[in-house]
Amino acid sequence: MIRITELRLPINHPPEALEVAILERLKIDPKELVRFNVFKRSYDARKNVALAFIYTVDVSVKDQAKVLEKFDGDIHVRPSPDTSYHFVAKDPALTNLSNFLRPVVIGFGPCGIFAALLLAQMGFRPIVLERGKPVRERTQDTWGLWRKNVLNPESNVQFGEGGAGTFSDGKLYSQIKDPKFYGRKVLDEFVKAGAPEEILYVAKPHIGTFRLVGVVEKMRQEIIALGGEIRFLHKVTGFDITNNQIVGVKIEGQADLPANHVVLALGHSARDTFEALHHAGVFMEAKPFSVGFRIEHPQSLIDRARLGPHAGNPLIGAADYKLVHHAKNGRSVYSFCMCPGGTVVAATSEPNRVVTNGMSQYSRNERNANAGIVVGITPEDYPGGPLAGIEFQRAIESKAYKLGGSNYEAPGQLVGDFLAGKASTQFGAVVPSYKPGVHLTDLAPSLPDYAIEAIREAIPAFEKQIKGFSLKDAVLTGVETRTSSPLRITRGVDFQSLNIKGLYPAGEGAGYAGGILSAGVDGIKVAEAVALDYLSH
Known part of the structure; x- marks a missing residue:
């Protein structure tokens, strides 16, 4: 063509x-x-x-x-590139051998879904171990926190079928380099599973939470129809390793599962699994991530600032933004996971901690726009080894829990008061969307001083790009800590762990993706690496 x-x-x-x-x-x-x-x-x-x-x-x-x-x-005007997907293997004969051990995928978020789907489509009949519940049951548990202040540590925004991306904007765009058009394969599979066909061609595609639920269910059904298994409520607690080769995984309340090809599609919040991997001697290292707040403005304000006379045109929809500021103290402040016409959601996975995230439905027609306003940090800010970033996150989340009233309400502050350095006592024109609720206070104690200083400098700077961004009644809600994994389970060019053969770190939790699309792409790449390793023996 x-x-x-x-x-x-x-x-x-x-x-x-x-x-x-x-x-x-x-x-x-x-x-x-x-x-x-x-x-x-x-x-x-x-x-x-x-x-x-x-x-x-x-x-x-x-x-x-x-x-x-x-x-x-x-x-x-040029020849069209080939954007179709080509399998590296298809129905290999080795899967019929008596000594064939099926590949195991740990985690069923975007990366795990696509790793399992590709392995199933190639004929490898993967076994998926997911610590959480099927997506509809998980949704009920998530609403339990949002509506009743009751957290289920194994079934929430972070854990369960669909991963953290299920309760997000369902954004399907990324800045990754993709010369083999793996991203197109991800979008094609989503459309096949019921996503709107427009995601194949619009510049910034998204599905939205409610639609994503049905899409995830259909993809699960295809994996099962192709011979795969999805085992919910199967929490991996340890790893059997012999002579630097993975030979099995330990599952809470279940017999050990023999395996010599294990995909670690954990997500960025599987802290206990990171600890188990570290205990087993799997090489990992601390990496940079970011912390900050969610900020909410009226969506109409963002539309006017970004689209001018075109604001409100239904053919364009709600406007988004992407902002970066380099502060005088050397910190970078940027907007993260901007959700037009969305809501701020409770995203903790551990008791007595508060974490925020953003979510939008497909329509993006809620009153407020929200985004993370986060500050980059490095391992130098939290020395102590590969797990030190987890403890850094936990300390911030625990402080936010106390500042919010110790009942899963989030601490919040009006932008005007935050910039003035005084506690907020009353909401203005912007009503925050976070559930169970927002407790007004002074957010300064919730983050390190350098982060507060950088964000106070960044908000007026962002005002120069988006008129109204420093609106005094805009609301900051704390804290945003799960922007990405605080560690990397480092892998080689063969996609395997540097020191444990047969272990394939993948996706956000391993430090190799950020968002639904890039996680799905990484799942495909790792599935190919697994298939090629099987065929090489």
């Missing part, structure tokens, strides 16, 4: 206008056009230009060579 890029049309164009534009761009008659499909659609909403969609389309014509020759040298 032929790929055309930078094809611009008014945002309210009729459906037939795209085909007309293609014919005009290629200078061909309608009878020469076989078919076309949209590969990507973004929009240009700069305040001083006409609102326009910008298309990338793949086109099939009767005489492709002739058309390409005509546009030789034109960077916007």
Whole structure:
């Protein structure tokens, strides 16, 4: 096919206008056009230009060579790259051998789902061990914390089918380099499982929490139909290692499971499993992550600041933002996991701690916009070995629990008061969305002084980019600590642990992804590595 890029049309164009534009761009008659499909659609909403969609389309014509020759040298008319997925193995005969040990995937978040799905599609019949519950039961437990202040440590925003990404914006875009188009495979599988087809081509695709639940269930069903198993409420507590080779895993209340290929798709909050891996001698190292708060503004304010006269156009939807500030004290402050028209959610997985995260539904039509405003930290800030970052997080989360009233309410402060260095006592125009509730206080004691100093400097700086960002009634809710894993379970070029053969660290928990799409892509890469290792023996 032929790929055309930078094809611009008014945002309210009729459906037939795209085909007309293609014919005009290629200078061909309608009878020469076989078919076309949209590969990507973004929009240009700069305040001083006409609102326009910008298309990338793949086109099939009767005489492709002739058309390409005509546009030789034109960077916007070129042959389409091959974006289809090609399996590295398919139905290998070794899976029928009596001594074949099925691959084990620990964790059933985005990385674990795609690792298991790919292994199942290749015929390896994986066994998935998930400490939490199926997604609908897990949703009920999560609402138990949000509505009744009751935490289930094994079934919450962090643990259970779908992983932490289930209770998020369902964002499906990433800045990872993806020359093999693994990301396209992730999106294709989501659409096949019921996600809206537009995620294949919109510039910043998202599914939303409620839709993601059904998608995850259908993907589980496909894995099972292909011979895989999903074992819920199976918490891994230890690892059997002999001569630097994984030979099995220990499961709470169950017999040990023999295994020589184990994918660690743990997620960034499986702290007890990190400790078990460290105890077993698996090499890991501390890595940078970030801590901060959630900030909430009226979504209408963000729409006006970002879209100007185009604010409120239903064809564009709720506006987002991405901000970075380099503070004078050497810290970087940036927006994280921005959720347009969403809510701030309780995301702790441990008793007597408070953690926040952001979530949006597909419609993105809630009153407030929210985002993490976080400060980068490094292992130098929390010396003590690979697990020291976990203790650093726990100390902050425990302090937030106490500042919030020791009942899972989160500590909060109005932006105006935060900048002035005084405790808040009354909400203004912005009503916070966090459940079970927000307890107004002074947030300064919740984070290290350098983080507070950097955020106080960053908010007025962000005001220069988004008018109204330093709105005095905007609400800060603490604390955001689970931006990424505080450690990396380091792996080699073969995707295996540096010192334990057969152990495949993967996804966010291992320090190799950030978000649903990149975690899914990493799951695919690791599944391929597992398959190739099986075939090499």
